[in-house]
Amino acid sequence: MSDRVLVAEGLGKTYPLPKGELRVFEGLDFELKRGELAAIMGASGVGKTTLLNLLGGLDRPTEGRVTLDGEDLFAGTDREVASIRNRKIGFVFQVYHLLPEFTALENVSFPLMIGGAPRKKAFIRAAEMLQEVGLGDKAPSRPGQLSGGEQQRVAIARSLVNNPSLLLADEPTGNLDWKTGERVLRLVLDLHERKGLSSILVTHNEKIARYCHKVYMMEAGTMKLLAAPPS
Template structure:
């Protein structure tokens, strides 16, 4: 078993070395969809930079384009114009096969509904991105166990999702998102399906991860408490992002 203190110290050293580095940069990001005879512009000329260890919340009304933005940042969709750069790599320069490999290595996803595989244990779910990338199972599960330690759920490693609480399942999903040491973690309503107490524990966990990881976090949320807890709050409106200074 890996020592939790050693795991945490190693992670904090990595985070300190990456401090200040731009992990995500978007320039002139535009997405236009064709609906019948008309073009519908969802995002227009969007600009964004997020640095290592920084947590940015994105808020906006339903239909404002938050999901479209996450899909573009995660390489699940291509922009009509503009560029997304992650760890100084332009997603536009990557073909589909290379993009899939890059996404597996550099981007972690956490959804409102955890999307864990019911037939796998917490440890196996957390290790899955590494196994998919070709890493040996033993090494992948060793790394996954480190992440389960960091998210405070190591004692539940051998339990399947049906045996875990909602908060525990979300912690496993966060461990899975971090297991490859990604440059960027995208979170889509990560506390939206949790009760208030459990959501508070996820917020505390994110505080810890911001100190001990070198990645950037982008969190889409309708939860005012979640948004206010981040380093910056941006509002998506009219296809553009603006700093949110007023109380949510």
């Protein structure tokens, strides 16, 4: 097995605009080694979320390719891309994207059911995952009954319930106060280690970047590996 989980080559993204187009980046190369935790930093609007969406198969690149576990992520139809995504990639966003009318347990179980797991089995596994993020007792609560940090932990449980090989987190602590954010971050770090994940974390926060093995700075359409995490 290759030691590279994720490889992006010559990646480019151009958005169509009402008048003309916006080229966010082009010819971008990136790789993530197995077990690695990488941070991506950079000014607002530079293209971090755009890049993460391409690396995770949420959006197609205008040019270039992404290989995940040796498999060309965009080779198939949108449905096939979605299937790879559901099996192999966990996403955590700044806004939690939980379904408000469903309980924490139901929210965490959905990726399993989408993958074809029977309801009962999905609930058992989802309950285990909620335990792992310290929310075993909140299984019957709806998102509106949970604090921001708790909702983010539910979202993390949901992102990892399928045992993905890759975790992509876009400012996972951006909406939380520093203390809660740090607790959520420690949880991500702990799960990253215990589950043998490879992870990319987009963050504006240098304190958070310091926890990562590698820190990249995105600037004017390029990615620079910083010699050392910012101090």
